[in-house]
Amino acid sequence: MDRIKVRLINYTPKPLETVTWAALISYWEEWESEAFERTTMADVRRHLPKVLSYGHESILEHAVFTFAIEGCSRVCTHQLIRHRIASYTQQSHRYIKLNPQDVEETFLIPESIKEKPELYEKWKQLMEGAIRLYKEAYENGVHQEDARYILPQAVRTKIVVTMNLRELKHFFGLRTCERAQWEINYVAWKMLEEISKVEELNPIIKWAKLGPRCIQLGYCPERELMPEGCLKRTREKWMEIAEG
Numbered sequence: 001m002d003r004i005k006v007r008l009i010n011y012t013p014k015p016l017e018t019v020t021w022a023a024l025i026s027y028w029e030e031w032e033s034e035a036f037e038r039t040t041m042a043d044v045r046r047h048l049p050k051v052l053s054y055g056h057e058s059i060l061e062h063a064v065f066t067f068a069i070e071g072c073s074r075v076c077t078h079q080l081i082r083h084r085i086a087s088y089t090q091q092s093h094r095y096i097k098l099n100p101q102d103v104e105e106t107f108l109i110p111e112s113i114k115e116k117p118e119l120y121e122k123w124k125q126l127m128e129g130a131i132r133l134y135k136e137a138y139e140n141g142v143h144q145e146d147a148r149y150i151l152p153q154a155v156r157t158k159i160v161v162t163m164n165l166r167e168l169k170h171f172f173g174l175r176t177c178e179r180a181q182w183e184i185n186y187v188a189w190k191m192l193e194e195i196s197k198v199e200e201l202n203p204i205i206k207w208a209k210l211g212p213r214c215i216q217l218g219y220c221p222e223r224e225l226m227p228e229g230c231l232k233r234t235r236e237k238w239m240e241i242a243e244g
Helices: 015-024 039-053 058-062 076-078 117-139 145-149 165-175 182-196 203-205 214-216 230-242
Strands: 005-011 064-073 087-090 156-164
Touching: 005 182, 005 214, 015 039, 015 058, 015 203, 039 058, 039 087, 039 203, 058 156, 058 165, 064 076, 064 165, 064 182, 076 087, 076 156, 076 182, 156 165, 165 182, 165 214, 182 230, 214 230
Parallel strands: none
Antiparallel strands: 005 064, 064 156, 087 156
16 A cells, blocks of 8 residues: 555645635625635634534535545546546546556555465466556557556556545545445545644544544444444544544
């Protein structure tokens, strides 16, 4: 997993002030556009937690966040793009010709494969064969847009993801759950960690309960499908991140 990199690249300037200012339109008679310049973090702390505690989350849509994700597989990005209220720009294997040096640089290998030496060797042979055939194809005049059909879903990729804060909450609710597939689960937690590292953003993790649904709801909606002990593990992991 050390080759997967997740970075928070950009976000709405003064995001918490923005969503707080937007919230005030619903119950502040003196609301005005000029009030945004006067909105302070003191105002945010006074109003935003209370508004969110009422379940008024549409205001979160006024803040957007952009992440860069590198080294994940196309298995992961196929799951990621199912979150439709978002914008994506992905590395194109139509235009970019891969120049693979080794199997693990080019493909993401699941730990479940590595734990079985004989299967791992067969897996590597198959991937190495795919690499050789891919290179042979474009060296014989096949454009990379057709040569890419050889590449398995395990091929590593890069993607830029932009979501508003409300959609991020929905994304985290599903993908930081222990029952989520392991790779996108790892990416989702890394995205949440990136938010937590920014001092001005960290408070929203607790206020909006950004995290798995058991944190958001106070119980596990997976019920009998819930892994044993996951509530305790998840809460401890979430609290560590939320505390910054």
